[in-house]
Amino acid sequence: MTRAWISPLLFVLGGATAAAGLFSTGSPGAAGAVLLVFLLLAGVNSPLMFPRSIGALEARSRSAVDGRPIVFWRPGCAYCLRLRIRLGRSARRVHWVDIWRDPAAAAAVRAVNDGNETVPTVVVAGRSHTNPDPEWVREQLASSA
Known part of the structure; x- marks a missing residue:
């Protein structure tokens, strides 16, 4: 069961990391957009979609x-x-x-x-x-x- 959540978890972690990097460079709007895209990818690739x-x-x-x-x-x-x-x-x-x-x-x-x-x-x-x-x-x- 946990194997099904590896891909969505990686999307969330990757998005959070990218958003944190953008936020720290002074781009909060871009950070929010990147995080939203990664969260959507996590949702689509999760078992919740089915x-x-x-x-x-x-x-x-x-x-x-x-x-x-x-x-x-x-x-x-x-x-x-x-x-x-x-x-x-x-x-x-x-x-x-x-x-x-x-x-x-x-x-x-x-x-x-x-x-x-x-x-x-x-x-x-x-x-x-x-x-x-x-x-x-x-x-x-x-x-x-």
């Missing part, structure tokens, strides 16, 4: 009932973030599984990606799709509703 993750087994059982896609993701993944943002509000309807929190999920992703933990890996109707187009995922959500 809906609550569930376990792989729970996601599979829920998906079997409602037909919604399962997205295996991890914090700090730019492609996962792109998928999350492009799905917009409909992202809440997808079953999100954080592979850093669930070893079974990480093993499932490695099993379909030649031993690599390549995310996002989307499972629809038992078939895995690695880094699919967000529009395709949206279509799958529409067909499951």
Whole structure:
């Protein structure tokens, strides 16, 4: 769980350091702007940007009932973030599984990606799709509703 917060923490620390340096040279406006940018980057790369993750087994059982896609993701993944943002509000309807929190999920992703933990890996109707187009995922959500 702590691994998910390393990247956001580094953004906050880096931003605070840069802002302190700018502030000490007499540029409080620039320091505030730099700190704000780094805080936004930390927020976007944090687990808070994603809906609550569930376990792989729970996601599979829920998906079997409602037909919604399962997205295996991890914090700090730019492609996962792109998928999350492009799905917009409909992202809440997808079953999100954080592979850093669930070893079974990480093993499932490695099993379909030649031993690599390549995310996002989307499972629809038992078939895995690695880094699919967000529009395709949206279509799958529409067909499951």
